[in-house]
Amino acid sequence: MFKFKLTVIVSLVLILIAGCFYATSLAVEPIKIGLVSPKSGNYADHGGMERVGMYLAVEDFGGEVLGRPIELIEADSETNPDIASRRAKALIETENVMFLMGGVSSSVGIAVGAVCEAAGALFIASNENSDTITGSDAMKHMFRVPPNMAILVRGAAQYVADNLGKKWYFITHDYSWGQSGTRWARNMLDVVGAKEIGEVLIPMNTRDFSSYLLQVANSGAEVACVTVGGFDGIALYKQMSEFGIFDKMKVWWTLADYPDSYALQPEQRGRYGMMEIYWTATPELIEFSKRINEKNPNAPVHVTETNSYSGWLGMTALLKGIEAAGTTDVDAVIKAMEGMIICDNMQPNPTYIRPWDHQFIDSMFFGVDNQESGDDITEVLFSMPCKDFARTFSENPVDLTK
Amino acid sequence: MDMNVSLVLALFFNGIVLGLIYAVVAVGFSLVLGVAQVINFSHGLLFAFGAYFFWSISNTAGFWIALFLSPILVAIMGLLIELLLVRRVYGQDPLFGLLITFGFALAMEEVIRMIWGKVARSVSTPAFAQGQLFIGDIIYSKYRIILAIVSLFILLLVWWVITRTSFGAIIKAGMFDSEMISALGHNLPLLRTGIFVIGAFLAGLAGVIAAPLWSIKSGMGTDILMPAFIIALIGGLGSIKGTIVAGLLVGTVTSLAVLFIPRFTDILPYLMLIVVLFYKPKGLFGEVTVLGEVRGE
Numbered sequence: 001m002f003k004f005k006l007t008v009i010v011s012l013v014l015i016l017i018a019g020c021f022y023a024t025s026l027a028v029e030p031i032k033i034g035l036v037s038p039k040s041g042n043y044a045d046h047g048g049m050e051r052v053g054m055y056l057a058v059e060d061f062g063g064e065v066l067g068r069p070i071e072l073i074e075a076d077s078e079t080n081p082d083i084a085s086r087r088a089k090a091l092i093e094t095e096n097v098m099f100l101m102g103g104v105s106s107s108v109g110i111a112v113g114a115v116c117e118a119a120g121a122l123f124i125a126s127n128e129n130s131d132t133i134t135g136s137d138a139m140k141h142m143f144r145v146p147p148n149m150a151i152l153v154r155g156a157a158q159y160v161a162d163n164l165g166k167k168w169y170f171i172t173h174d175y176s177w178g179q180s181g182t183r184w185a186r187n188m189l190d191v192v193g194a195k196e197i198g199e200v201l202i203p204m205n206t207r208d209f210s211s212y213l214l215q216v217a218n219s220g221a222e223v224a225c226v227t228v229g230g231f232d233g234i235a236l237y238k239q240m241s242e243f244g245i246f247d248k249m250k251v252w253w254t255l256a257d258y259p260d261s262y263a264l265q266p267e268q269r270g271r272y273g274m275m276e277i278y279w280t281a282t283p284e285l286i287e288f289s290k291r292i293n294e295k296n297p298n299a300p301v302h303v304t305e306t307n308s309y310s311g312w313l314g315m316t317a318l319l320k321g322i323e324a325a326g327t328t329d330v331d332a333v334i335k336a337m338e339g340m341i342i343c344d345n346m347q348p349n350p351t352y353i354r355p356w357d358h359q360f361i362d363s364m365f366f367g368v369d370n371q372e373s374g375d376d377i378t379e380v381l382f383s384m385p386c387k388d389f390a391r392t393f394s395e396n397p398v399d400l401t402k
Numbered sequence: 403m404d405m406n407v408s409l410v411l412a413l414f415f416n417g418i419v420l421g422l423i424y425a426v427v428a429v430g431f432s433l434v435l436g437v438a439q440v441i442n443f444s445h446g447l448l449f450a451f452g453a454y455f456f457w458s459i460s461n462t463a464g465f466w467i468a469l470f471l472s473p474i475l476v477a478i479m480g481l482l483i484e485l486l487l488v489r490r491v492y493g494q495d496p497l498f499g500l501l502i503t504f505g506f507a508l509a510m511e512e513v514i515r516m517i518w519g520k521v522a523r524s525v526s527t528p529a530f531a532q533g534q535l536f537i538g539d540i541i542y543s544k545y546r547i548i549l550a551i552v553s554l555f556i557l558l559l560v561w562w563v564i565t566r567t568s569f570g571a572i573i574k575a576g577m578f579d580s581e582m583i584s585a586l587g588h589n590l591p592l593l594r595t596g597i598f599v600i601g602a603f604l605a606g607l608a609g610v611i612a613a614p615l616w617s618i619k620s621g622m623g624t625d626i627l628m629p630a631f632i633i634a635l636i637g638g639l640g641s642i643k644g645t646i647v648a649g650l651l652v653g654t655v656t657s658l659a660v661l662f663i664p665r666f667t668d669i670l671p672y673l674m675l676i677v678v679l680f681y682k683p684k685g686l687f688g689e690v691t692v693l694g695e696v697r698g699e
Contacts, residue, residue: 047520203668207622208615210546211413215660217540231617234524265524
């Protein structure tokens with residue numbers, strides 16, 4: 001009898017201890033966030049910078065939210081939509097990740113967004129600019145951080161027509177994002193009194209642009225309107241200098257990324273372009289640049305630029321959303337993020353997350369690259385709030401409930 | 403489409419320039435495949451290392467030292483690759499050589515990223531080659547014209563060595579019957595090592611001359627490998643004349659195609675390969691087929 005009672009007591013104690021461990025493990029279970037970001041392919045350097053920003057945002061939150069540690073799980077999108085969507089699916093199904101961010105390439109963003117939509121996970125498109133992401137491809141489970149091409153092009157077009165020239169030749173990266181930039185520039189032709197002279201379509205992973213540039217140089221255009229990015233953009237920018245394009249016409253990059261200019265030698269630069277952020281715009285951005293260097297002395301660039309900033313802002317918005325929702329339930333987090341205003345965003349204007357298309361709205365900067373050494377490589381000509389150029393609901397009647 | 407004659411001529415000329423550059427990349431690949439009978443998919447990697455060495459050395463020691471040293475460093479890399487990897491697959495199924503060199507190249511691409519980072523690098527053209535020249539109404543890069551002349555010189559030098567020297571005679575004989583070379587008292591392993599090192603040197607040299615043209619990025623070796631492979635096959639294994647002709651053909655067709663069918667320029671070299679091999683399995687000037695060569699048939 002005594003042995004029986006002892007057995008029961010010991011069993012109960014063991015069950016109690018096991019239960020305590022189980023409860024403890026639940027309490028410290030981390031919140032997993034998948035970073036489907038390029039480590040290879042055309043946008044590898046952009047991916048490296050956006051991840052730096054994402055990690056710094058987690059650091060700003062103290063590494064935890066809702067009392068739970070934040071765990072970032074990286075997956076290389078390889079700048080390939082098929083590979084990225086497979087890796088996103090694996091994160092969701094095998095690692096139980098319900099929050100994902102990254103992409104850079106708009107095609108990748110759309111593919112990963114679709115996977116998340118189907119799985120009920122949440123995706124933050126941290127550096128995708130194609131207008132379709134918050135337009136025809138908009139999804140309830142996808143948010144987009146940087147300004148879309150409609151905003152960037154509409155913001156610059158009048159200045160370009162008034163100051164650079166009215167005969168435009170389009171150089172288009174032949175995929176979703178590139179086509180989006182050219183489409184919006186075409187939409188603005190009549191509005192600003194400009195004229196299309198011609199267009200060349202550049203396939204992804206083009207290494208030599210000489211044949212295209214011969215056409216551009218021979219066109220009689222006053223402005224080359226360029227929507228080409230990543231390593232292809234760097235090569236194109238460099239070869240434009242080689243072929244003396246900057247002496248023949250002005251070059252307007254619809255989205256000018258700092259790392260692309262930084263990769264060139266000073267004497268090779270000369271383009272105009274709209275930027276999502278410039279590192280000297282506020283003291284907070286200058287300070288953020290120091291943090292980037294302290295955190296990652298081997299970072300590809302040493303200042304705050306589009307990719308690191310958008311990575312930081314996207315992660316910050318997500319963590320604030322989880323905190324505001326008080327839960328990791330995806331629908332509740334989406335609701336918390338819709339209409340959110342982020343004032344401590346280091347920018348001249350606060351960030352507003354529009355509820356009807358999930359587009360982040362803040363500021364943008366138009367500048368021209370100089371030929372200085374060092375990090376201050378662009379002269380900012382003007383900045384403007386994105387809200388003045390963002391599409392309205394009547395222009396872009398997105399239905400996120402479908 | 404607004405086509406004028408001077409633009410077409412300019413694109414044709416540009417195609418010749420591009421073709422000569424591609425031929426310099428391809429000739430080393432073709433020699434290694436023809437003589438050592440190895441499909442060396444690390445050839446693109448060596449091209450990339452040439453560009454990266456050039457970037458690093460030119461930033462510290464200047465253009466001319468970088469130009470001299472970079473291909474030599476790549477040749478040393480080629481020697482190590484041959485001694486440690488490729489030598490083990492001589493005489494075996496050609497897939498072994500392809501797989502081992504391809505796997506090595508993928509791994510080394512990651513090493514490039516670790517050493518030089520993920521960001522693209524840029525090299526200025528030397529001061530004497532900067533600027534543009536006018537060819538009729540068309541503005542053209544001075545550096546590319548110089549590059550075309552240098553490329554032609556390199557190709558002619560290689561052709562002269564292969565066709566006019568006793569060393570070249572041994573190389574050509576080795577393409578047909580490597581065992582006979584041994585039987586005649588020549589050191590076949592040394593010959594194969596020598597050819598591999600020469601191929602690596604040429605790849606590194608091509609990387610050096612291409613560095614000021616194209617952005618230097620970790621994947622640039624993979625980008626150039628397929629054009630080199632296609633040109634080597636179209637021209638015919640081990641045929642310098644074939645490599646030059648094939649390079650010019652691919653360069654001019656893809657350059658002109660930008661004017662008419664820009665979305666399909668990438669697939670044109672592959673279509674050309676299919677057509678050529680359909681009618682001439684040994685390539686335009688080759689004397690053995692690819693698989694026949696590496697299987698010793």
